[in-house]
Structures are given as C-alpha cells and as structure tokens.
Amino acid sequence: MSVREIPMYIDGKPVPSNSQEWRDVVNPATQEVVARVPFCSAEEVDRAVASAKEAFKTWRKVPLGKRMRIMLKLQALVREHTPELAALITEEHGKTLPDAEGEVGRGLEVIEHACSITSLQLGELAENAGTEIDVYTLNQPLGVGAGITAFNFPIMLPCFMFPLAIATGNTFVLKPSEQDPSSTMRLVELAHEAGVPAGVLNVVHGGPDVANQIADHADIKALSFIGSSHVGSLLYDRAAKAGKRMQAMMGAKNHCVVMPDANRSQAINNLLGSAFGAAGQRCMANSVVVLVGEAKAWLDDIVDGARNMKVGPGTQRDADLGPLVSPAARDRVIRLIDAGEQEGAKLLVDGRGYEVSGYEHGNFVGPTVFADVTPEMTIYREEIFGPVLCVVSVDTLDEAIEFVNANPNGNGTSIFTNSGWVARRFESDIDVGQVGINVPIPVPVAYFSFTGSRGSKLGDLGPNGKQAIAFWTQTKTVTARWFEPENVSSGINSTISLS
Missing domain, CATH: 3.40.605.10 (Aldehyde Dehydrogenase; Chain A, domain 1)
Incomplete structure (x- = not known):
C-alpha cells in the first residue's frame, strides 16, 4: 500500500x-x-x-x-x-x-x-x-x-x-x-x-x-x-x-457536579459519555465528577456503567470509545493511572492492559475510574487527556462550587439537577467559561462565542x-461633517446628481 x-x-x-x-x-x-x-x-x-x-x-x-x-x-x-x-x-x-x-x-x-x-x-x-x-x-x-x-x-x-x-x-x-x-x-x-x-x-x-x-x-x-x-x-x-x-x-480540568435531585439515569449516562467519549481526548471532557450529598450513593452505578462501555477501533460503530492518538499518549495516560494508584486514590475500574481482539497493537486504554481523589493528586492536577474519571464527594452545593472554582482552569463545567434555583445559583457563582445545565459537554452553538476563564x-x-x-x-x-458648497445656490444644490 x-x-x-x-x-x-x-x-x-x-x-x-x-x-x-x-x-x-x-x-x-x-x-x-x-x-x-x-x-x-x-x-x-x-x-x-x-x-x-x-x-x-x-x-x-x-x-x-x-x-x-x-x-x-x-x-x-x-x-x-x-x-x-x-x-x-x-x-x-x-x-x-x-x-x-x-x-x-x-x-x-x-x-x-x-x-x-x-x-x-x-x-x-x-x-x-x-x-x-x-x-x-x-x-x-x-x-x-x-x-x-x-x-x-x-x-x-x-x-x-x-x-x-x-x-x-x-x-x-x-x-x-x-x-x-x-x-x-x-x-x-x-x-x-x-x-x-x-x-x-x-x-x-x-x-x-x-x-x-x-x-x-x-x-x-x-x-x-x-x-x-x-x-x-x-x-x-x-x-x-x-x-x-x-x-x-x-488546558482544562472540567467538572460535572451531580445533585441528588437529578435524573439519575440521565446524569450517569451523560457523564460517562462526556468523560470517555473520544477516549477522553476532548478539551471539554468532564474528567472530574463531583457527587453532592446523597448522590454519593450513585458511585456504584458509575462504576458499572464504565465497565460496560465498549472499546474498539473507530470503524466499529457500536464502540463507545476508540484508541488514543499515539503510543506516547497511551504511555502518558498509563503513567498517570500509575501515579493515581501510588498517591492513594481508590482505583475502581482499571483500563490499563486493555486489548482489542484483532487490534493488539492499538493504543487502547479502557475506561478508568478513581474515587477518593484529592486536589493534591497528580491525576487531579494534570489534564490527563485520556479515558480517566476522577470522582470527588462533597456534602453541599457550596462545597461543590468552591471546589470547582479552586481549580486553576476554567474551560467548561456542568451540573445535573432538577432544581431551577440550584442551576441558577451554580451558573451565577461558578468561575468557568462554559456552563452546562443537564448538558454534559457545554460547547455552545457557533453563533455564541467559545469562552473560558483563568488558566x-x-x-x-x-x-x-x-x-x-x-x-x-x-x-x-x-467622524464626518459635510458643508454646502459656497459657489452653489441652495436651489441648484438640491438638483445635484449622484450618478
């Protein structure tokens, strides 16, 4: 060839x-x-x-x-x-x-x-x-x-x-x-x-x-x-x-905040798609999910959803995610997964060593989920640009907003809730350029500007x-001002042609 x-x-x-x-x-x-x-x-x-x-x-x-x-x-x-x-x-x-x-x-x-x-x-x-x-x-x-x-x-x-x-x-x-x-x-x-x-x-x-x-x-x-x-x-x-x-x-480190009043199945399906679609290689990928209050109990559903996602070559239309763009990208993501494990995050789904039958040389990393992630950890501080989801738990909306705003980046964020008051409070107080309300990847339509804040x-x-x-x-x-010609009477001037 x-x-x-x-x-x-x-x-x-x-x-x-x-x-x-x-x-x-x-x-x-x-x-x-x-x-x-x-x-x-x-x-x-x-x-x-x-x-x-x-x-x-x-x-x-x-x-x-x-x-x-x-x-x-x-x-x-x-x-x-x-x-x-x-x-x-x-x-x-x-x-x-x-x-x-x-x-x-x-x-x-x-x-x-x-x-x-x-x-x-x-x-x-x-x-x-x-x-x-x-x-x-x-x-x-x-x-x-x-x-x-x-x-x-x-x-x-x-x-x-x-x-x-x-x-x-x-x-x-x-x-x-x-x-x-x-x-x-x-x-x-x-x-x-x-x-x-x-x-x-x-x-x-x-x-x-x-x-x-x-x-x-x-x-x-x-x-x-x-x-x-x-x-x-x-x-x-x-x-x-x-x-x-x-x-x-x-760069980005986008957060998806999940409130306990959200539509559970819709929120989980959407956050999984936004975290792992394109193998996480999106600047708008939601790579951190913040579970608020009773939504902490949804972690098992998130883990099950990640385990059931299909990895394959992009030509397989039923695949949920394909390979990373290069061996170097794959190696970097694996190093960051290693670092997360070494630094004390709880590895619930491990995508390392993932192989796809017939594509053994592909740059595949499967969906990976960490819980108990803290801001000091490398997997939180760095933009992984791979299929790795960090899960954080807080008790209140105020804590969630404070957590997101403390991150150096401000590209995109989303919140899942059925409360108009919560949504309005979030969109008002969050310091992020693009905000999604029950929308996981809030890239605006083209007649609105793509924005961002901070780093x-x-x-x-x-x-x-x-x-x-x-x-x-x-x-x-x-700034323009036009004077009447001095040598033309007002009567004649009114007949001047513009042709």
Whole structure:
C-alpha cells in the first residue's frame, strides 16, 4: 500500500514540500503508517505568508455578498462530504465514526454562521452626534491571520478559525496538527472548490519551529491557537511581543457536579459519555465528577456503567470509545493511572492492559475510574487527556462550587439537577467559561462565542459568535461633517446628481 505525502497548500494549490524532515501519520488502531507529513522550512512558511499578504490586497475588497456565497457553497460541500471527512478523522485520530461525524457537524455550524457575514460585519452609526456631524464605525479586516490547531478535532478546530477569518476579509495561514492532517487538508480543498481565491487560505505543517515562526512573523496580524496551556502561554507571549492580536484556548480540568435531585439515569449516562467519549481526548471532557450529598450513593452505578462501555477501533460503530492518538499518549495516560494508584486514590475500574481482539497493537486504554481523589493528586492536577474519571464527594452545593472554582482552569463545567434555583445559583457563582445545565459537554452553538476563564484562556476574545467577528476585524471610527458648497445656490444644490 502506497503512503500518501501530505502537501502544503499555497497560492490556491497543493504544493509538495522540499523539507528534509518528515513525520509518519499513523492509524492509532493498527499502527499502520497511512501518510507522511513534512515539517516545513522557514522559507516555505514565509512563502505561504507572502501569498496570503498579496491576496489580501484584493480579497479585502471583495463584496460581502460574494464572500457569503462562497461560505454557502462550502457548507453544502462539507455536508455532502461528511462521510469522507469523518472516515479520514477516524483513520488518523481514532475516534469512532459517529463521533467523527458529530465533529464534522459542529464544524459545519461555524461555516453556516459565516454565511451570515452580510449582517455580522455591520458597523454602527450615530446621526447628528454633533451639529450636522455623523459618527460611524467600519469593521475592517486586519490582514493576514493564522491558526494553529490541536489534534483532537482536526475538522472542528480549523472551522473555529478560518471561515470567519476569511469571511470578514482576512487571508489565512493554517498549521494543523501533524498527527492527523488529512481531514484538514480535504477541508481546505473543499474551500477552494467552493470558490476561495488563490492565496486566501494557505496551509503549512510542522512542529514548534513553525509555530514560533508564525507567532513571531511581522506580516501576520492575528493568531488563533487551540492546544495545551504550556504551548499556548509560550506562543501568547511571543505573539504579544511581536505586536499581534492573539486568542489562546488552552488546558482544562472540567467538572460535572451531580445533585441528588437529578435524573439519575440521565446524569450517569451523560457523564460517562462526556468523560470517555473520544477516549477522553476532548478539551471539554468532564474528567472530574463531583457527587453532592446523597448522590454519593450513585458511585456504584458509575462504576458499572464504565465497565460496560465498549472499546474498539473507530470503524466499529457500536464502540463507545476508540484508541488514543499515539503510543506516547497511551504511555502518558498509563503513567498517570500509575501515579493515581501510588498517591492513594481508590482505583475502581482499571483500563490499563486493555486489548482489542484483532487490534493488539492499538493504543487502547479502557475506561478508568478513581474515587477518593484529592486536589493534591497528580491525576487531579494534570489534564490527563485520556479515558480517566476522577470522582470527588462533597456534602453541599457550596462545597461543590468552591471546589470547582479552586481549580486553576476554567474551560467548561456542568451540573445535573432538577432544581431551577440550584442551576441558577451554580451558573451565577461558578468561575468557568462554559456552563452546562443537564448538558454534559457545554460547547455552545457557533453563533455564541467559545469562552473560558483563568488558566484555560488567554486573550479577551474567543472563537465563534460575536467575539470572533471582533477578533478578526479592526474597528475604524469615522467622524464626518459635510458643508454646502459656497459657489452653489441652495436651489441648484438640491438638483445635484449622484450618478
């Protein structure tokens, strides 16, 4: 079987890289090498940025209606090619096909939102702010934007970035994860099929050197990043030093609070799905469940549910979770499970040593459940990014809120309850960007902004919704006053033609 080589995408076409450094892209269920991806040279990155910079001169002047029609065509193409995109995700990431199809759907929501650009990019007007003086704003594109995405959502995360960036008139350079780039590249091909002009959307590949070059590059005006807190913090500092605008959506330790008045079966099924879906490789995964009061008695049901979840390759549609993305990811999760056991957490379900018949070389870790977890333990302090659920018990809602707010991260949280008062109290007092009420993974629909607080986010503006429009545009305020021409009488002036 031939191994495809992933190209760059520059100036409207796929371009082979001349890099001497290449990495294998591996199917995590089989360890089969399915592709090779280059780590682009500095010259190749400069070439992509130069293409975007040149294209900006004309793209910024393209009418809003034409940009809208390109987005309309793109959403139709993505919808048509959902099975193909999902299969590529599953092949290189490992998540189940239903999960991958759901990811494409969430990315599609953002493209559909970008179809509303004709109303999203409107400015404001104050007539007669002073005597015969009008003040109005223009929301103009910045120039070249860039995006750096993580491996866990190779379609959704790029859609969090480039559709609104280019719909607002910017051009773009995207660096997808080197671990699973094929679905991203297919999405970029579809964007050009939809009518995105040459140079407007470019793709480069690589690791830290390429990411640092993007953060430092003087011709890139804004950078969107989704990934780890360590990398995001470093890139944010570099981008700020280079004078560019940046948003960094980073690490998480999400909590699911379960009240004793909640619908028991719904709460348990939902928290298990959110903890173990995609093998826990979601920044919005609920990796900690906080059982409040009498809900502590539900622990046995949680354990039984975890034991009954099916692990298998992503191509098995009835599998609840697939493999981790790489052997290194699997080894890290196992080390953290070891640490939890050594530090005194009670291991109730052990996913180590998990094997799937016919896929003995896959990066599988089964659902794992720890009880009696404390904030000092490594499994609580670190984002595991694997199918490991930490269970904490408290007596009251106040204790639960205090516990969640004491964590350094503030990406997402959820509460399960049948009390409107409890839900309102929780949403008011919790210091977390995204809150779910009887919803386990509260990623908002695309016309609301993806947010975050504390250690989970750097930058004032997040992806999607109104915040993304503000992020990808520069507000220009115009104060205008027009005088009647001195050499034209009022009678003649009233007949002046505007043709």
